[in-house]
Amino acid sequence: MMEQKTKKPISKSLIKRLHIIYSAQGIDDEQKRAILLDLTDGRTNTTKELTYSEAMYLCGYLNGTKKENRDLTITEREIRRRRSAVLKRVQRIGIDTTDWGAVNAFCLDTRIAGKKFRELDGEELLLLIPKLESILKKKEDGGY
Structure with a gap:
């Protein structure tokens, strides 16, 4: 499970941002749920239940901003x-x-x-x- 350094809730704008990324990457609902289950070690399969740190990690991961x-x-x-x-x-x-x-x-x-x-x-x-x-x-x- 990804470390949750902060349990700050996810904002509506960050939820929208993630949905835009899902769409741009061609990630369908089934793939999205699988990604979220993996990221949260089975805790949730919905974007709105992510913590702030999980959502920020996911944004960077999906956008490919991690160093090569x-x-x-x-x-x-x-x-x-x-x-x-x-x-x-x-x-x-x-x-x-x-x-x-x-x-x-x-x-x-x-x-x-x-x-x-x-x-x-x-x-x-x-x-x-x-x-x-x-x-x-x-x-x-x-x-x-």
């Missing part, structure tokens, strides 16, 4: 966070995450990812999070 030499570090960290976020949800679904065979069998299902866990790239991991959240919600509601 830090991009590799950020990317590596992002992939680790996404893997961790996916594994947490897979475990909550009931898959033994200490058994890579079980994790891979789950991920290989075409309805899930169609690939082994280690073969999933950052974008695929990001898109998998809302899918797993949906499965968890159905499981909680007794429909899975």
Whole structure:
């Protein structure tokens, strides 16, 4: 989860700014929700519930204003966070995450990812999070 140095609420103008960036970057609602879930480690999937520091980080990240030499570090960290976020949800679904065979069998299902866990790239991991959240919600509601 991204460190929250300040819990200052997000302003309406900053919400608008982020929505303009989403539109300019061609980010659809599903991708936006996945990005927000990843950024907040599953706390929220809506822009208006971001903290000020999360929103400012997201603006810089989406606009590509991070220094190029830090991009590799950020990317590596992002992939680790996404893997961790996916594994947490897979475990909550009931898959033994200490058994890579079980994790891979789950991920290989075409309805899930169609690939082994280690073969999933950052974008695929990001898109998998809302899918797993949906499965968890159905499981909680007794429909899975």
